[in-house]
Amino acid sequence: MASSFVHLHLHTQFSLLDGANQIEPLVRQIKSFNQPAVAMTDHGNMFGAVEFYRKAMDAGVKPIIGCEAYMALGSRHAKKDSGLAHNDYYHLILLARNLTGYQNLIKLVSKGYLEGVLL
Numbered sequence: 001m002a003s004s005f006v007h008l009h010l011h012t013q014f015s016l017l018d019g020a021n022q023i024e025p026l027v028r029q030i031k032s033f034n035q036p037a038v039a040m041t042d043h044g045n046m047f048g049a050v051e052f053y054r055k056a057m058d059a060g061v062k063p064i065i066g067c068e069a070y071m072a073l074g075s076r077h078a079k080k081d082s083g084l085a086h087n088d089y090y091h092l093i094l095l096a097r098n099l100t101g102y103q104n105l106i107k108l109v110s111k112g113y114l115e116g117v118l119l
Contacts, residue, residue, distance in 0.1 A: 015043040037062035066095040
């Protein structure tokens with residue numbers, strides 16, 4: 001019987017300084033817990049999304065692609081330091097429901113990289 005619990009906020013090795021989960025062992029562990037799905041929500045990037053999707057599908061676990069996004073206090077175009085400490089800014093978990101959501105998530109994360117402020 002599958003567990004009804006699903007992780008919706010989880011970091012992998014692609015969340016530098018915050019995640020140590022390697023994708024293949026992570027998917028094996030989720031499978032061993034009989035959890036039907038798992039979300040990958042790395043900090044500000046989707047570098048592991050394709051590998052995560054493939055490994056999860058191969059294991060029979062539903063992959064949920066996501067990202068932990070940073071919220072800009074003003075415009076993302078303002079190229080100045082906000083003066084905030086690491087824990088003083090807000091994060092938002094974004095999860096793709098389907099292919100359209102995934103494509104929108106790619107656009108948002110790309111805009112953050114290309115036009116946003118690096119903390």
